[in-house]
Amino acid sequence: MTEATPIESTDAIGNSPASPQSLPWAARTRGLVGSIIDSSTSLLQRQTHDIVSFAMGSPAAEAVPFDAFRQIYDSVLADAGAAAYAYGATEGEVALRDELLAYLESTPERTSAERLLITSGGMQGLDLAGKVFIDPGDLVIVEAPTYTNGSATLLTYGADIMEAPTDDDGLMVEALPELVQKAGRLPKAIYVIPNFQNPTGTAMSLERRLLLLALAKEWGSIIIDDDPYGMLRFDGGHIPGFRELGGGDPLVFSVRTFSKILAPGLRVGWVDADPSIVAKLIDAKQTMDTCTNVPNQLLSAEFLRRGNLEPHLVRLRSEYHTRMSAMQTSLEAHFSGRATWTNPEGGFFLWLTFGEHVDTSKLFDLGLQKGVAFIPGRAFSVTGQFGNALRLCFASQTPERTELGISRLAEALDAL
Template sequence: MSSAMSSAMSRPMLPFAARAEGLVGSVIDSSTSLLHRQQHDIVRFAMGSPAVEAVPSAVLRQIGVTALGPGAADAYDYAATEGDPPLREALLAALRGTSDETTADRLTITSGGMQGLDLFCKIFIDPGDLVVVESPTYTNGSATALSYGAHLLEVPVDREGMQVDAMAQLVEEAGRTPKAIYTIPTFQNPSGATLSLARRHRLLELARSWGSMVIDDDPYGLLRFAGDPLPTLRELGAGDPLVFAVRTFSKIVAPGLRVGWVDSAPELQQLLINARQAMDTCTNLPAQRLLTGFLTGGHLDDHLVAQRAEYRRRKEAMHRALREHFGDIARWTDPEGGFFLWVTLENGVNTTELFEVALAEGVAFIPGAAFSPSGRFTDALRLCFASTGPERTLEGIARLRRAVDIVAGGSR
């Protein structure tokens, strides 16, 4: 027996908590590390992040001269757990008159939208609780619920978002009501679908009848470039304590700042503070100061106008490329905002198997099975159109078609 085997056999079993089995990680986030290890040119449709050129880095750098310069030594201190007061005031002002207008006693600053989801689950989810999720869904969100021991119920999505009547039927079949309903109602990740107004009302009606919390995760709502805006679930809920709204600056300003916020019933704010103080104490203060300057300097509105126009241009470019290269073997969604297209192949190719071949061909995407806790959608994939310009997108879609033909056993 080798010394290595002997050592391994003699090592004690680690006393993992039961919840450790629910820490499933993220295929989406893992793709970032994978792409960094590649040495060849890759068109990156995988991560749901703004293009490098879409981040207002020059403006933020200029703000930083004042907000983080020699005269701002306090910018490197601890911050108030609920958020730095200047950012809270600036954000409340920025939201005034929008569908997410709120009050100070409902607002808590977080370290990105993901922390908002984690805080919700930490406060509300017990092991064994039923949580409804969309199918497909943003599996970082569903993974957070799993990490707290939730049982997930997948509800199908169509072009009008979550099929709410199907949810009612599935809940009846499950024989118990959900503790929470997790939805991305506007420009859903990964499908790009938007929950219709009728379904928004019906979802809230069902949640109230069941006493279920609604996690209203809306990172993309401010990025509408077509169609008519819909009221958020936060607005339709009119302060209903069952609605827990999660928002982030990651998609509209810069993901690396890791700043978001939650809007919740006032009676939850102290619980959120208590949970944060047992987690990370406070959100990164320098990042909060940068965002305060961005908001108070009047930069957000102009930035959003520019990004909406550019993302529309990029979505249309991806549609053109898909029509040219995939018109005979696939169908795809047509979102009115956000970052994503959901592409379904109709030639039997498994997109999980396709991933490595596509990467070798120089294009990255996220396979459909990554967006289902039970591994559905092996014929689908998510493409982010926001992060690449039109010419680069055309090249990436051409590479993707070559990879599909290789897997299918053909050539083009």
């Protein structure tokens, strides 16, 4: 048999299809950089050998209150019937808003109904901040290193990212005036993760928080206050947050989520902002998803109504403290004298730094072969800094699995 000749497809009027390069792309697609962190999920799912993953910033499977969720679904949502699956109010279901306001009343972040918007996870809160505040070319200050998806969102809206240094006390706020002077213009926004920062695990000191508030007022800059981990402090004393210190200042835009304290798949979070901002956010959200997932809002509301959240958080803090300590012990055993690392007082992450000769992007490939996964440091910098560092999530693995994973990481370093 002779091989058939491929037939070139054509449209209805006989034209060949356009190439991807000739499609009428929007200019903003040049700012779409995606997420190395999220892409790692697909990569790990393709592996066929055992992997100890310290890569994703996700709660441990056993930390998700599945039994409580199942009881709520079987009772409350079943009784609600089809009403639980209808369109909801853009600003959020009344049941969740009421329960969340009641819970926050017992915390330093007490707020009011007109300041609250329920979002589809914390990421939608960040996206809304970009949508209503960032124009192409606006200067935005971010921590270096910082959360990949946060900086990627800002880039999507055309932000001109300026990285600012960090240390064990978080963002070095005292360095910002000189950086801004060199830039020759004021920042439109400052994106910070003040508590147990992603990726370093450090917390910004009170003095720096107060200074950042003062600078924001002087410059007229929005503080995008991204705090997914603040409720997971397991050591040290409370440091007042920007919502608390700002006293309702319109320049403070606070993003929160249930992803780290309940389950990431719920995709339920909230924004706390000045009422004038919330009104704009509602308009913006209506063109995105109309409303946040209604069944999962009702699930979250009932979880709160039953008084489950605080005892759940107490268990998480204890367990994550145990897991963080286990990782510290393993690192000391396998990397003493070979690396340095942070010592978080809460959250999910710590930051491991090697000598300048170690390339953690190359180490990642060797680690995967050995059966351990992490996120290389360059993923947390828009300019590709931190090539000799990496992020480890201690929250998702048991102490036994952590020891196995850290020993595999040491083997990979030896091979490198």
